[in-house]
Amino acid sequence: MAEEAANVIRFLLKKMLKAAVLLAGVSILAFALVSLSPIDPVRANTGTTAYLRMSPEKRAQMDSYWGKELPAAERYLNWAADFVRGDMGMSQKYNRPVAEVISEKAGNSLALMGTAWVCSGILGFILGAVAGCFRDRRPDKVIRGGALLLAATPSFWLALLLIMVFSVWLRWLPFGMNIPIGVSHSEVGIADRIAHLILPALTLSLTKTADITLHTRQKMLDIMESDYVLFARARGERGSRIVRRHALRNILLPAITLQFSSVSRIFGGSVLVEQVFSYPGLGQAAVDAGLGSDVSLLLAITVFSALLVFTGNLIADLLYGIADPQIRRGRSHG
Amino acid sequence: MKEKQKIIEISGLSVTFEQYDPHSPRRVNLPVISDLNVSVHAGEIVAVVGSSGSGKSLLAHAIFDLLPANAKVGGNIYYLGEEMRRERIRELRGREIALIPQGTGALNPLMKTGRQITNGRKDDACVGEMRNLMRQYGLPRNVEKKYPFELSGGMARRVLLLTALMSHPKLIVADEPTPGMEESLAGQVLADFRNYADQGNGVLLITHDLRAALGVADRIAVFYAGTTLEEAAASDFDRENLLRHPYTRALWRAMPEHGFAVVSGSQPYVKDLPEGCPFGPRCPDKSPACAGEIPVRSVRGGRVRCVCPGEEEKRGEPDGM
Numbered sequence: 036m037a038e039e040a041a042n043v044i045r046f047l048l049k050k051m052l053k054a055a056v057l058l059a060g061v062s063i064l065a066f067a068l069v070s071l072s073p074i075d076p077v078r079a080n081t082g083t084t085a086y087l088r089m090s091p092e093k094r095a096q097m098d099s100y101w102g103k104e105l106p107a108a109e110r111y112l113n114w115a116a117d118f119v120r121g122d123m124g125m126s127q128k129y130n131r132p133v134a135e136v137i138s139e140k141a142g143n144s145l146a147l148m149g150t151a152w153v154c155s156g157i158l159g160f161i162l163g164a165v166a167g168c169f170r171d172r173r174p175d176k177v178i179r180g181g182a183l184l185l186a187a188t189p190s191f192w193l194a195l196l197l198i199m200v201f202s203v204w205l206r207w208l209p210f211g212m213n214i215p216i217g218v219s220h221s222e223v224g225i226a227d228r229i230a231h232l233i234l235p236a237l238t239l240s241l242t243k244t245a246d247i248t249l250h251t252r253q254k255m256l257d258i259m260e261s262d263y264v265l266f267a268r269a270r271g272e273r274g275s276r277i278v279r280r281h282a283l284r285n286i287l288l289p290a291i292t293l294q295f296s297s298v299s300r301i302f303g304g305s306v307l308v309e310q311v312f313s314y315p316g317l318g319q320a321a322v323d324a325g326l327g328s329d330v331s332l333l334l335a336i337t338v339f340s341a342l343l344v345f346t347g348n349l350i351a352d353l354l355y356g357i358a359d360p361q362i363r364r365g366r367s368h369g
Numbered sequence: 370m371k372e373k374q375k376i377i378e379i380s381g382l383s384v385t386f387e388q389y390d391p392h393s394p395r396r397v398n399l400p401v402i403s404d405l406n407v408s409v410h411a412g413e414i415v416a417v418v419g420s421s422g423s424g425k426s427l428l429a430h431a432i433f434d435l436l437p438a439n440a441k442v443g444g445n446i447y448y449l450g451e452e453m454r455r456e457r458i459r460e461l462r463g464r465e466i467a468l469i470p471q472g473t474g475a476l477n478p479l480m481k482t483g484r485q486i487t488n489g490r491k492d493d494a495c496v497g498e499m500r501n502l503m504r505q506y507g508l509p510r511n512v513e514k515k516y517p518f519e520l521s522g523g524m525a526r527r528v529l530l531l532t533a534l535m536s537h538p539k540l541i542v543a544d545e546p547t548p549g550m551e552e553s554l555a556g557q558v559l560a561d562f563r564n565y566a567d568q569g570n571g572v573l574l575i576t577h578d579l580r581a582a583l584g585v586a587d588r589i590a591v592f593y594a595g596t597t598l599e600e601a602a603a604s605d606f607d608r609e610n611l612l613r614h615p616y617t618r619a620l621w622r623a624m625p626e627h628g629f630a631v632v633s634g635s636q637p638y639v640k641d642l643p644e645g646c647p648f649g650p651r652c653p654d655k656s657p658a659c660a661g662e663i664p665v666r667s668v669r670g671g672r673v674r675c676v677c678p679g680e681e682e683k684r685g686e687p688d689g690m
Contacts, residue, residue, distance in 0.1 A: 260437075261474070262470065262472055262474035262475045263474065263475055263476060263477040263478070265430075265435050265470075265475070266468070266470050266475035266476075267477070268433075268435060268462070269433045269435055269462055269463065269467075269468040269470065270462065270463035270467070270468075270488060270532065270536070271459070271462050271463020271464055272463070272488075273459070280477075280480070280489065281477050281480075284477070284479045284480065285477070285478070285479055288479075359479075360479065360516045360518075361478070361516070361518050364516065364519065
């Protein structure tokens, strides 16, 4: 028992160390990319006309506000020291503390990504499993055809299509943003927020569902042709019993990995979808911060998303340890 | 000896795989088993002996209707005199006919062994029977709570054996059941097959091990390149002259106690089968007639597929090869 606990602690320490290295690496890379970027933050954020009209004193003031006079390494270290102490700095672009901006945008993004992640995971798993069970018969043909079509569709195009159908022609749903235009945040009800969430979440879900369906189907095919399913048939087990007793059990592990590793892809997809729908989430903020050289905000978003993806993979690892006897028992066996 | 009831009779079985040829737009047919005949009577162990790649496992799969969709099956399989069609096989398998598969990959990797042996049943009678059998085969009690990856190869094979015994079938088809077991244990398994057959059941033993087969089987079906060349009583292997087919005689001479003589050449791949007798190119007694249709003949109580089956006394040359 004590040995077990020691193993768990060692496992967690190792993971935390990995996370620290990952975050440092990712933030340095992001910082280096912004520093090398040819975009002049002062010009980008004030606009060229305003910049040209500016007095030299004003320019110097702006330069120091955007941190142009310090060398890059020093700026990074300053940022890192503050960040480790829990101070994420000010977003120059939004002129608010980064923590505040992130928490607001992350709330929006997590609602979007979470919905898409759960829907695509469940739907993809079910559709993939059904298609795999009915190999080459009608349900499989329909599901596979749909999934291939969706997987081949660019998500921004799908987003535009959905906007056209549901917002422009049918006028059922809003075409973008997360709240109605001209209404203050506090007055917006939950129903309105959901209505704004549907189309972006649907776009994101559909592409991911296609992905997960195709992967799950392939796994299911492998399992249905495995020696143990063949043997189950030889023992007189039939269709639905084989699926319940043998296939589902064995398809769950790869499904878990797939689902949690898809966090990174959902995040990547959300950047595009948020742009198309003008949905004020992290993805959009990241694009703004990158184009405007808002270093503190960009780094904070980078670290946040790296942490999110890392957590997804960590959860997959942990669940694997619980679900797979080979890992669970292998560990205690030595 | 009075003719006993035939438990299973396989007559003229053929299995053909339809494949896409990468070099041509047309489908090619791969005849992996052709005109195979073998039968098992009540109280009998019949061993189908053949080297690897001869299609032995496919025979087991054909009996249990486990062949993939691109396989076409011809010929007839009779169970207790009644023709077994697909639906009938599906009713019988796991109840009256049981398979002991070749690979231990047949065990579900994520299910505890006990539940696999009882096939999901949890009643006391079933669990009690399983524990009895486990004791009998030297499987420790905790094996039922283990997953397949925690078992040794020999243990996993015993588990597969137990799955078959649990269903009290009339016929057991065992596909290489003993490799990986210690000799004493393998002997026990074969002895149990004997015992099981003596109770009026049948065992079809598919193996590459002629010596082990001779120790336990009543009859031997010699399998070569997808077909049976000879069905002989095990006692016919006491003397070379009692055997009928040149290939069987070659097998006999290849046994360690008979001089380890190896016949040159190798079993042809199904794509390049010769015309007529598949053993023709390697046969010391080849004649022009061997390239034609080879009838199955009854000779001295056995059956042989040869145009000039060996006479009992005529040919006895010790080293004609």
